[in-house]
Amino acid sequence: MRSLANIFWLGTKEIRSFIHDYVLLGLVLWAFSVAVYAQAQSSSQELHNAAIAIIDEDNSALSRYVIEGFYLPPYFKPPELINLRDVNRLMDNGRYTFILNIPLHFERDVLARRQPAMQVNVDATVMVQAGIGAGYIQQILTTQIRNFLSRSERAPPSPVKLDIRIAFNPNVTTSWFTSVMGIINNVTFLAIILSGAAVVREREHGTMDHLLVMPVTPFEIAMSKVWANGLVITLAVGLSLSLVVRFLLGIPIAGSIVLFLFGVMIYLFFATAIGIFLATIARTMPQLGLLYLLVATPMNVLSGSNTPLESMPRGLQIVMQASPSTHFVSFAQAILYRGAGLDVVWPEFLAVALMGGLFFGLALFRFRRVSAQTA
Incomplete structure (x- = not known):
């Protein structure tokens, strides 16, 4: 004691x-x-208010449907349409973190199964958003194009649907x-x-x-x-x-x-x-x-x-x-x-x-x- x-x-x-x-x-x-x-x-390690611009050279129903997929606050700011000639200047000025280029005849080539290429310019000085955002953009593009093809009845729906359930931190x-x-x-x-x-x-x-x-x-x-x-x-x-x-x-x-x-x-x-x-x-x-x-x-x-x-x-x-x-x-x-x-x-x-x-x-x-x- x-x-x-x-x-x-x-x-x-x-x-x-x-x-x-x-x-x-x-x-x-x-x-x-x-x-x-x-x-x-x-x-923060998630995407938040990333600045994105889009060059729509195709101006088709598919390209407009793809653009709609990027109205996802708070992940992205509302996308802005720009001209191709302004890409280098805007990237050098740090105006946008991502610039997506939808090429000419994009919808026609997608419907014809020609697998057209899309270009995404990324400002990698914004390291966290650049790495995560590129993956988000790829996922959005894949989803929007697949949904468009399914609705156009030119392609069968995907045989597999992935249902992701996140435990303990649902919004990551x-x-x-x-x-x-x-x-x-x-x-x-x-x-x-x-x-x-x-x-x-x-x-x-x-x-x-x-x-x-x-x-x-x-x-x-x-x-x-x-x-x-x-x-x-x-x-x-x-x-x-x-x-x-x-x-x-x-x-x-x-x-x-x-x-x-x-x-x-x-x-x-x-x-x-x-x-x-x-x-x-x-x-x-x-x-x-x-x-x-x-x-x-x-x-x-x-x-x-x-x-x-x-x-x-x-x-x-x-x-x-x-x-x-x-x-x-x-x-x-x-x-x-x-x-x-x-x-x-x-x-x-x-x-x-x-x-x-x-x-x-x-x-x-x-x-x-x-x-x-x-x-």
Whole structure:
């Protein structure tokens, strides 16, 4: 009971120190509010208001039917008709991202099964829209031409109809993914920074010597920093999901936020241990920041939050199974996107807890050695 009391009161000291550190307090508020909102709204991966122009040299019923297919707000702006001689000038000026050229005798050649060619000029400096938009244009052209031929009774209807059903994100809206993944990445970022800064701050302010001469053990000091910083981040995650993601962005959460926060607390046991471990190596805050870049950045990039784990080389997939961040992203997506319950995610919880406990033991061993040298 005395040890628990020491851990509790040392933790409250950490919380008071955090509240009075306006830089770290501002960092937490920014990371779970403005940063999440900005990431959700600015990194769109779908087509939105793309500028398109069309050169209609055929001026036939088919060409007009094709043009009607591009009145698809908010994917494309209303298409504008231009002359062939203006293509180079308009593309050089960046006026349009796409220019579609419907050639002369297009309808006649299509009905005669001559497979005429259509040209699409794409401004690839608008990288995301250029890649996605070219696929949209091809799909629209295929659909419009097939429908026109079916209505003209010159071609039989397609024997196969593809019925696409998209689960969990029906409109394939990027912000539904990036907002939650932004919160998940910030959990790792702030857990390492806050716990590491707590140890470095003690050393820089000279209060570490005071702690070591008190009747407390290195384990109690380390655990107080773990629970205090973990509590701060868990509360920030819960508020961010409720206020920023659900209320401000209007993004639905399929699963239980309480279950997810329970998983966050398990993962923070590991992430804060990394911060303490790095703080025993770094002597100053700048050194801690550099070590963070070497450790946390690969963890976030390779965890599956940005790129699916299945898209990585097989060897890298096996290696990343030893990282709790991979399992954290896995159960976070399962709970928040697919509404999974504890019966589905408990193996991921167990893996994170076991690896977190192992790494906490390593961090505690290193912390005790450094404390003994300081004493």
